Structures are given as structure tokens and as C-alpha cells.
Amino acid sequence: MVLDTQQVKNKARDLGFHKVGVARADALGKDITSLQRWLSLGYAADMDWMHDSRRQDVQAVLPGTRSVVVVALHYNTPQPEPEPGTARISRYAQGRDYHKVMGKPLRELAHWLDAQQPGNRSRAYVDTGPIQEKAWAQAAGLGWIGKNACLITLEYGSWVFLGEVLTTIELETDIPHPNHCGTCTRCLKSCPTDAIVEPAHIDARLCLAYHTIENRAETLPSTIAHGQNNWVVGCDVCQSCCPFNQRSERWQKFTDIADLTPRPFWQNPQLTKLASLDDATFELWTRGSAIRRVRAQGLRRNSTTALTSLREQNWAE
Ligand code: B12
Ligand code: SF4
Numbered sequence: 329m330v331l332d333t334q335q336v337k338n339k340a341r342d343l344g345f346h347k348v349g350v351a352r353a354d355a356l357g358k359d360i361t362s363l364q365r366w367l368s369l370g371y372a373a374d375m376d377w378m379h380d381s382r383r384q385d386v387q388a389v390l391p392g393t394r395s396v397v398v399v400a401l402h403y404n405t406p407q408p409e410p411e412p413g414t415a416r417i418s419r420y421a422q423g424r425d426y427h428k429v430m431g432k433p434l435r436e437l438a439h440w441l442d443a444q445q446p447g448n449r450s451r452a453y454v455d456t457g458p459i460q461e462k463a464w465a466q467a468a469g470l471g472w473i474g475k476n477a478c479l480i481t482l483e484y485g486s487w488v489f490l491g492e493v494l495t496t497i498e499l500e501t502d503i504p505h506p507n508h509c510g511t512c513t514r515c516l517k518s519c520p521t522d523a524i525v526e527p528a529h530i531d532a533r534l535c536l537a538y539h540t541i542e543n544r545a546e547t548l549p550s551t552i553a554h555g556q557n558n559w560v561v562g563c564d565v566c567q568s569c570c571p572f573n574q575r576s577e578r579w580q581k582f583t584d585i586a587d588l589t590p591r592p593f594w595q596n597p598q599l600t601k602l603a604s605l606d607d608a609t610f611e612l613w614t615r616g617s618a619i620r621r622v623r624a625q626g627l628r629r630n631s632t633t634a635l636t637s638l639r640e641q642n643w644a645e
């Protein structure tokens with residue numbers, strides 16, 4: 329039986345994904361060069377796992393892969409106006425951990441694919457393997473990698489998580505998505521720490537998202553603290569300013585995935601509260617949440633640094 333790509337897409341949509349596309353396993357040829365360049369310039373900071381050589385060859389992840397099925401899940405939710413003294417938590421982290429939300433249906437898609445053709449092998453990933461997810465999403469026609477280095481869709485802007493199934497089945501493929509950024513440079517100008525060092529390239533050493541989530545040092549660099557503006561988990565500045573996200577906001581496009589509804593204590597919590605949050609409360613509040621990656625110590629560090637910057641700014645005024 330020949331598997332029709334439309335059947336795969338229908339299955340992915342039935343499983344709740346908002347967008348789905350397919351790329352040929354050899355579709356990324358030239359993107360690998362820019363990954364190597366990004367790594368050699370030190371833009372990965374201390375994220376050593378980014379150097380995994382399998383990242384440059386999907387065949388090393390699943391030998392015999394013929395097609396990459398890429399899915400996107402819309403995660404935007406209404407955001408209350410921040411009040412004075414409150415911490416900013418990125419939208420991606422306010423609800424249930426996306427690895428958990430997407431992992432189960434993606435594995436189901438992989439099992440379903442395997443059941444369609446005996447002898448076939450399929451594997452599911454959502455930021456859980458050495459795979460260039462944005463580049464695959466662009467190749468599979470879901471959207472384009474914007475100058476802010478995020479994958480942007482016409483329907484939901486960049487408020488989408490990505491995941492994929494590598495499969496040995498040969499499927500009809502989609503056309504790579506054209507880039508719609510044009511002459512716009514809003515994100516480049518908006519980044520508070522000048523971390524978008526060239527269009528679509530983030531130097532993680534300068535990025536608030538890296539420092540608030542991945543950096544395990546005891547203190548944050550002063551340049552980062554100065555641009556922090558109350559961000560304590562990730563940063564959404566280069567996305568909120570994007571016209572494609574503002575358009576989806578105007579259309580009141582919000583996710584229909586109940587699990588992604590923000591947990592009340594992560595929407596605008598007081599900085600002072602987070603700066604002294606005890607380990608037990610952190611454990612409780614981060615059950616099933618992506619914020620657990622920040623660790624209790626990291627959250628206290630980020631909140632204390634933000635509070636110090638706030639006080640310094642108030643004294644200077
Ligand atoms: C490392 C990483 C980070 C790092 C580095 C960010 C970065 N942009 O590279 C840090 C910690 C800073 C980070 C931050 C964030 N991250 Co992150 N991160 C990743 C991760 C694990 C790898 C990304 C990567 O490979 N970067 C290295 C660069 C070199 O690769 P790349 O950006 O894909 O670059 C390719 C393209 O630029 C392409 N290319 C270059 N030039 C050209 C030209 C053309 C014509 C074409 C076609 C391609 C092309 O070639 C490059 C190499 O393949 C992915 C998950 C994954 N496995 O892919 C999530 C991921 C990118 N992150 C995600 C999210 C949500 C975020 C944050 C929004 C979280 C937050 N709110 O704080 C921020 C966004 C910051 C930003 N503006 O990018 C989502 C993004 C979803 C989306 N819509 O894009 C991902 C995909 C996770 C997921 N499964 O959903 N992240
Ligand atoms: S996430 Fe924030 S700090 Fe990082 S590139 Fe975007 S605007 Fe700059």
C-alpha cells in the first residue's frame with residue numbers, strides 16, 4: 329500500500345497539531361554550513377550539546393530516513409498587562425511543558441506510520457534530539473525562519489512549538505516556505521541586548537533567553553542585567569514586536585490546547601516573591617512545567633538581578 333501524504337496530514341491534525349508538512353530527508357544541504365559557522369563563532373555559548381555532529385545529518389539520527397514530517401502547535405494565550413514589580417515569564421513556559429504536551433501525540437503519529445507499512449521505522453522528537461527543527465519546518469513548508477531566528481507561520485506568527493517524526497517511508501513532500509520578512513528590521517532594533525548579531529542568527533552569549541534559562545553561573549553578566557527588564561524565564565521581545573505576531577494578536581488567535589493555558593501563579597508573579605521562592609514551592613509550581621529547567625536557584629538569581637536593576641534605575645531617575 330502506498331501511503332498518501334494527505335492521510336499523514338489528516339492523522340496529525342486529528343492528533344491536535346495545527347500545522348503539518350513533509351520534507352525530503354536530503355532537503356537541508358546548505359543549512360548545515362550556517363550551523364557550522366554559528367558553532368565556530370561561539371554563538372552556542374556553553375550549550376555543548378549543540379556540537380553533536382548528528383545535528384548535521386539526519387541519517388545519523390535514524391539511518392534510512394526518507395522523509396521528515398514536521399508539526400507545529402500554536403501556543404499563544406492572552407497576556408495581561410504587566411504590573412509594576414512583576415516578573416516577566418515567556419509565553420512558551422506559562423502552561424504545561426510543551427515537550428510533554430507534544431511528545432505523546434507525536435509518538436502516536438510515529439506508531440501509526442509504522443503500522444501503515446510493515447518494516448518501516450519512525451521516530452518522534454520535540455526538542456529531544458539533535459535535529460534542526462526550524463530549518464526542517466521551513467523545508468516542510470510550515471513557515472520561514474525570520475530575522476528574529478524564530479520559525480514564523482502566516483496563521484499563528486511565531487507562537488508555535490515544533491516537533492517532527494523521522495520516517496523511512498517515502499512521502500510526497502511540500503514546497504519550502506518563502507521568507508516574508510522583507511525590509512522589516514523591527515526585531516533587530518528591539519532586542520534589548522543586541523543578541524541578533526545578524527539576521528536569523530542569535531549569539532546566545534548575549535541573549536536573555538539563554539541567560540535566564542540555560543546559564544548555570546551564580547550571577548548574570550552586567551550587560552544582560554541591564555537589558556533584563558524583568559524577564560526571569562526566557563524573553564519574548566523579538567517576537568512580540570513582530571508584525572506577524574501582532575496581526576495574530578489583533579485577530580485574537582489563541583491556542584485551543586487546554587494544557588497550554590497559563591498557570592495562574594506564572595502570569596505576572598511578583599519579583600520579590602520569586603526572589604525568595606523556596607525549593608519546595610518551586611517544585612510544586614513547576615510540576616509538569618518547562619520552568620523546571622531554570623531550577624529554583626536560577627529563578628531566584630534571575631529575580632534578584634531584575635530587582636537590583638529596577639532599584640538602580642529608580643535611584644537614577
Ligand atoms: C539552541 C536553542 C535556543 C538557543 C539559541 C536560539 C537560536 N535561535 O538558535 C536559545 C537558548 C537562545 C533559545 C532561545 C529561544 N528558544 Co530555543 N531552541 C534552541 C534549539 C534547541 C536549537 C536551535 C538551533 O539549532 N540553533 C542554532 C542555529 C544556527 O540554528 P537555526 O537557528 O535553526 O539556524 C538555521 C537557520 O538559520 C538556517 N539558515 C541560516 N541562514 C539561512 C538562509 C536560508 C535561506 C535558509 C532556508 C536557512 C538558513 O541554517 C541554520 C542551521 O541549520 C531549538 C530546538 C531544536 N532542536 O531545533 C529550540 C527552539 C528553536 N527554541 C524555541 C523557542 C520557543 C525559544 C524561545 C522563543 C524561548 C523564549 N521565549 O525565551 C527563544 C527565542 C530566541 C530567538 N530569537 O531565537 C522553539 C522555537 C519555535 C519557533 N517558532 O521558532 C524551538 C524550535 C523549540 C521547539 N521545539 O519548539 N533557543
Ligand atoms: S529572546 Fe530577547 S534577548 Fe534573545 S534575541 Fe530575542 S529579544 Fe534579544
Ligand code: SF4
Binds near residue numbers: 477512515
Ligand atoms: S520583526 Fe520583522 S524582520 Fe523580525 S522576524 Fe518579524 S517580520 Fe521578520
